[in-house]
Amino acid sequence: MMTASKPIAALDTHEVTNQPPPFEGVNLFTSDRALIDAVARAGSAKHAARLSAFGQRAGSAEVVGWGVAANTHPPTLECFDRYGHRADEVEFHPAYHELMALGLDNGVAAVAWDGTPAGHVLHAAISFILGQVDAGVTCPMTMTYAAVPTLRIEPALGEVWVPRITAGRYDGVSRPAWQKMGVTIGMAMTEKQGGSDVRANATRAEAVDERRDTFLLTGHKWFCSAPMSDAFLTLAYTERGLSCFLVPRWLSNGERNAGFRVMRLKDKLGDRSNASSEIEYHRAFAWRVGEEGRGVASIIRMVQHTRLDCVIGSASTMRAALAQALWHASHRLAFQRRLVNHPAMAAVLADLAVESEAATALGFRLAQAFDDDEPLARLLTPIAKYWVCKRAPGFVYEAMECLGGAGYVETGPMPWLFRQSPLNAIWEGSGNVIALDVLRAIDREAEALEALRTLLASAGGRHPAYDAWIDRLEFGHVDESHARNSVERLALATQAAILLAADSPLAETFCRLRLERPSFAYGASGAVLDARAIIDRAMPQVASDQPTDGKS
Template sequence: MTSFARGQRVIGAATHYVENQPPWRVDVDEYALNAPLGGAVRAFGADWAQDGLREAGGVVGSGSFQRDAELANIHTPVAYSHDRWGYRLDEVEYDPSYHRVIGEAIARGAHTSAWADPRPGAHVARAAMFMLFAQVEPGHACPVSMTHAAVASIKGSPWIADTWLPRLHSRQYEARLIVEGEKASALIGMAMTEKQGGSDVRAGTTVGESMGGHAYQLTGHKWFCSAPMSDGFLVLAQTRRSGVDEGLTCLFVPRVLPHGMRNVFRIQRLKDKLGNRSNASAEVEFDGTVGFLVGEPGRGVRTIIEMVQRTRLDCVLGTAAGMRQSLAEALWHARGRAAFGALLVDQPAMTGVLADLALEYEAAMLTGMRLAQLFEAEASDRDVALRRLATPVSKYWVCKRGPQHAYEALECLGGNGYTESFPLARRYREQPVMAIWEGSGNVIALDVLRALTRDRDSGDAFADELGSTAGASVALDRHVDRTLGLLQRLTADPGEAASQARRLSEDLALAFQASLMLRHAPGRDAEAFIAARLGEERGAQYGVLPIGTDAAAIVARH
């Protein structure tokens, strides 16, 4: 990167000097600059992780890491079905920048540190680390997240876990497909979705015939396979044993079989996606592919449910990380550019927009961190019940808010924000995938209803959580009363419930976020958030804050 590209003057080489432009936002400490995140790490029990997070903040804010993030999205993955001699290869080539990015994340435990070192606060610390890396380059976070989540499903099957969990816990990164015994680390992908089913995984037609023991032979097609160069995949198939149908079963499909031969894993093509460009997603065919039973035959959905909860958590964390990038870039620009006689950040209209974006980010981040706390190894029965409902509630709302947040931040940069030279165009394309992955809006809202129906304790735990701030805000109390009333009405009338599932999910999410803001954000910020989202002066767009809001003070904290 030349000095000219870094914004420095080149003496005698320009017709005029360009002024009133902020310097490049590079070589910054993303953790030190993010005071709300540091506060949340302490509040949710992971203060011991501060040193590691500070070190990672410097890495992801460095010029070299930012450049790798850019290159990984410019030089997108390429699939090779055959080698030069016509033999099946089925490999995806990534730019070296992608491998450097994911290698840095793995080295700091952004994938499985909470499992490998299960001490108090481990899941909170891992969530913060995951967000730091996803803030700058989100594509690599897909296999990182799936590897973290897959542990929850694999650990109960010792015939897989004994060999594979040590590899998943490893902080080494090896990109090559090599003989199994020579590879000390591994990443995990997923191949669940089929053409005819989409989110309805029970409609899948991939078949698994028992080979005896825990092994099955697969025939079928998957319409979306995430991170196809992973070392193993969780796959759903309709299994049969001795001619008897077992039902939908979860299987573990390794790319390399125990004896060193490559498994049949035919990559048909890569998806040409709107965003998430650095990460490959593929269509794959199974034809005699070997998979190994995970959990019990015919209990595939039950086997993957804890994994799904964790990937949904990471959708919340990933969206919050994207909000932080959007906010940070907008703040940087506004503090470095003047218009009409004052810095943009000091222009009241702009200050209000920035403050509102900051409030949205903090509420999303606190939501993700509280959810991560509910997944700690020492979680109580109440925590488990609460996370069953709070996870889909939060996934629905936070991920819905991500794209509009990115757009509003992009607009703060004006024309620059709309160009590929700045990261917010990429972020704008990125945020929608979090709302789609692991269940789009209707699927998630209906899962909120299922949680309330199948686990009655989840509704009680959620009400208890909201009760922790009862009396602290009149507007929130009114909203909670209305929301719990709607909850009771819909659980009593299933016929009406589906049509109101989105309304209930939104109302529950806003109540959860407002309660978290009251407990963990400054009172000024919490009051502004509640008034802007639940009060009589609330607006439909960012930047419509109630009269009297100290927007400048909110912005200064971020």
Template sequence: MPISPPHSETDTHAVTNQPELRGDLDLWADDPALQDHGHTADAAHLAQYGAKLGRAEIRAKGRTANHHPPEAVLFDAGGRRLDEVHYHPAYHDLMQIGLTGGYAALPWEGAKGGHSTHAAMVYLTSQVEPGVCCPMTMTYAAVPALRATQALFAEWVPKLTARMHDPAPAPLRHKAAATMGMAMTEKQGGSDLRGTTTQAVRDGDLYRLRGHKWFCSAPMSDGFLTLAQTPGGLTCFVVPRWLEGARNAVHIQRLKDKLGNRSNASAEIEYADAYAHRLGDEGAGIRTIIEMVHHTRLDTAMAPAGLMRVALTEAHHWATHRSSFGAQLIDQPLMRRVLADLTLDWEGTLALGLHVARAFDSTDEADRVFARLGVALAKYLGNKLCPPLVYEAMECLGGMGYVEDTPLPMLYREAPLNAIWEGSGNVICLDILRTLHSVPDATDILSAELNTATGQSAQYDAALKMHIQMFPNLPDEADLRWYVESLATLMTASVLIRHAPPAVSDAYAATRLDARGRTAGAITGVDTTAILARLMG
């Protein structure tokens, strides 16, 4: 049945010079850059997923989930502990779309390009509702960590990869599907997990955990990977949320009142002698959990590219349908220069993230080393670029960009998150330095990757030579940010030179590898039409 359009005539004026609502979108078909850089992913699957997510009704669910944040329900009417979090139905609808679409399962099902397809799904889902990505990402990333104990792997992984969403508060064996969360950070330790004070005491085949966790991501997950101290040292555990006939002693203290990521709950919890299964050996906690962290970092490298794209497409839509000073905004040279400049940062972030995802799909040892380095470089640079890009896109809309009727305020609140999650900037820089120091051939593997693009761009070759001259050896800790930003920018340029049209790769090399202005639009000598075509197809 056709829907009647809203009235354009009010009692006092006619509504003009306002863009129409965007309606249904196709997040795959309208994104030539994703198609180019995701060339090893499952295109047919992504085409279906992107078309579904782009529908106006699904995007509306994302807005609804953000406007109705989760609520902690700690006790029933009689004062008995529940320790539950209740979500709006729109949140569950989006979880169902992602999980049935294979967000958590697809990389482990054996299909070619599984991690590349997953990475593209993170990018697409982040454009609609980034909050639901957190529990699905942790569920995806828990699978390789669970390999540390075969019995737990056999028990949990079939439910984590079941391609459905089952939010019922029930023991694992009664569930059709499950999700896995994470609870590691404590007040006194932060990123330094060695400062963990939660204690684990053996109780038969299990352990009892007692302690406080300052951040528990997705507290309604069916289990959590967590760290606690044992006689053998810091150890990883799986804490089931629900027991047979009882609730495990995982007590929610409060939900965090966060800047963004509003649809997703993050909590402070206490383990009050909660039952837990040891994962891996005593004392091997960091080594065990790092497999999960490694895979969640891939998603934190992809999510900012999704946020950037939404911000830019909103700005482009506004500029295309809004006139000012006698001309369409999109035809005004200064606006075109700003949008083209921002588009280079978005496509570079997307290209590097998907390039790294291909290394996750490889079984070659050199690719595994590159994946560890590359994901850290991609996470660092993409998340440093995301907040200022979203702000600039917001400014393109003027006052409307600051109003919740548009997605820009949500994107602005969301933009810093992935830089903080799974290692803030300094932690990432230090991890890159440790890898280069400790992993055999890591420096040679990184150099070989950078050299792949030489001989095709004079700017790139000169910038690479300058980087080598500036850092003939691994840098001191104080210079790490400069070093990592330079490496990540060179790596991005190398990927664009290999896989993007010359208008994009040449412009990136000319404006990112040499001195440039620090504000968007302070570039010259680039083909804005060709670059902007990458944004809207």
């Protein structure tokens, strides 16, 4: 529910007291020290002013209201117009379009490819901030950003479509791409009979021309995110094998691609502002992308970049949940003290703050690798994707519990954060798939493994618990049944290494909590912590907020 203007507190039966003020009017960049530090470490301190302006806008009451409205009024599908013509149009609440414009016009899909220094880190930071307002709209932005490496495989397509992406503009009108200020790109791979096993694909492609540049596709896709995108990367079989294609919604003659049909929208647990759909191809026109029979190799370039955004998205959701928990606890009185000053609550909040900062640090170190260390990115991507995305649901639940019953009602933000929290662990490869990807990369990619070893070595000798942890790591052959355990240990080692090497104020605490005296629940470790200092570092500050001194 959007915040009312000057609501009445003195009611006939009681006075409304002991409630936190609305969490809005916050700069989502400058109020997040973990984010500021992570961005600076990753080489993007030069973008601080730009991110501060964006963070101020994203945290404003108006934009927070857009996020609420976009999730309260989900998209609807109109397969036919009122005369019976086929249209396949998805209609969105105006707030969705405002959020799309906010992200794309600020370069979220463009800056990694338009020559901006440290562009992947800047992209990640914009996405991290916007995702705290609404994670749903970041899905089409992610796919648009991630499509560029795959589109560039085919020069003729890349020369046309990449400039439309790097234009950095949102144009929500359904019309041919060449008539638009900017475009969005979607993805459609999953089919009913095969999820992660894309080689179970049943869609078939028939060549139209002798050069085999254009094809007609026939088949179905069980998940097609953002069906109002201007084109979609997809997989289908030719007689030469599984291949990658780009399917436009509109043809070059200005007509609709009549073979692209949206069957229905998905009724999802979360991600409600964004439309996900089931589609069918009825001899839909498509361009080939890459070599026939090498479709997985072509699409994996996109997948690698969407996995980066899965990590950033989960870290963003964790930060949003933490901010809500801290905000509530710093204003709510219980037993004559603010919640934040009760030792048991402080232990939970401090533990959550450490977890959130470690996730942020790992996400932005990964984004930096996309800018300047491709071998490290190849291995660090599945490690980070597995761990950070796995941690998000339990984290958001614990943050919700900090609010008590107030966190469990739909008029607040915690339910949509909770519903959103499992998505990134499922999207682009669920847990087992990702863990096995890590093992394969360790076995087959010596350069990537060496890059990871170098990262881990950078923190050697800085903490005895870290050194002991590293000594027990296994880099040889690992049985598949132990894949999750192996990746979990690598992820914790990597988070510790990033924090230690950067002399983070939370590095020592992280090593105690996660490597030395780990616990099954947040706030349950026996490690001695300076909870007050950790909470103060993580506490968001709102311009109108008064400092909390712990008194009533």
